[in-house]
Amino acid sequence: MMRKLIILCLLLYSGASMAQLQFKSGKTGFATFLRDKMIYPGFSKDNCIQGTVNISFKLDEKGRVYSSKVSKGILSELDEEALRLIRMSSGKWQVPAGYDTTASVVVPVNFRLSGYNCEGKSSSDIQEAIRNYQAEEGLTNSVINFYKNIDQAKPGQEAQIIAIKNQLGIDDDYLRSRIDSGMKKIKQGDKQGACEDFLFVKYMGSKLADEFLLKYCK
Template identity: 45%
Template sequence: MLLIFFKIWLMGFSGALAQDQPTFKGGTDALNTFIANRMIYPTFSKNNCLQGKIYVAFQLNKEGNVFNSKVQKGLGIDLDQEALRLIRLTNGKWEVPANYDTNSQLVIPISFSLKNYNCNDRSSDEIAKAIELYRNRLALQNVVTNYYKNKYEDKINQQNEIEIISIKNELGFDDKFINEKMREAKQKLKQGDKEGACESWYFIKYIGSNAADEMITENCK
């Protein structure tokens, strides 16, 4: 279950609080429902009981479109990317007052919480080790994706593919993993998140699989 606590701050401008603030079309409850219905709780965090509050900063233009979105304060794990993706999905769904300064920055904290996953028994030390494991895996993942990006661009690689395959095996980048990423991409596309779907498909490509090539050709060119 995803719990979302919604609050907006206007950041960095002395006159910000004197102006009318943007509102999500339908109000706070509508925003909570919108985000909850589109949430794809990241697999690593779900499997390791990683929860927390992620602060996403962004700006809105006069049409209510999101730009300059970024994680202002996160945990350095996959929850950060999902929170950012969800805020980007609100693009075009904001009502912006006529006197609103589009140079203002909005910050929304999104709180991720798992229920019925037996997470209450996890100690702070176990959580810290899980976060460290994620970051170590990310470093190895980057080795793999950089290798295949270079390979597809005919650039010289420092590692040979046998070493990369060994890392892929260590990370569990097998057919089951790829199928799960394909399902995730399909779910994102169904939500209207073509950018997120393409990111997932390109990730599959850059771990050395051709499973997503057709979807990339159809949707990401």
């Protein structure tokens, strides 16, 4: 069965001038842009987590995104991917003369999976996966904070952190997958998103991404 990532979007505007706002590649350009650039986060894809992330953002007179935030989220990794896509759309918007740069544009990005055996997943299975992700996210943040402040670590503390990493399944294969994700973003021209992936690897106490940090994230 063919597996597809389906991304639907709709722009909601407020204000008369906003009705003339267009993506530079045409009416279907923004939906195509999302489809081509989106990297569906691994946990959400594996656990059939789908839904709508609403992003609110503002544009300057040259169509550059200068402010963006999640106004309705699902899970942090999906929220972050939606924000990344909006950040990448900066400069690709055509705004009319007299455009109100203080007005907000709301973009609902609807993440859908087709052909990933999601039809057999119950809503309770998905909600359980979301709860597990949120619980693990706190543990992941504790690992990040440890390695960010490793100079202040107490004797024996790293052994506890390594045990947490093992519990979370954060091994070299997983970290290499994060590096692969970063390299996809480099190819898309998203240096910031790539460096966030490489830094994640670093703050898991690994040197696997060091060469990429030196090359792309100076």
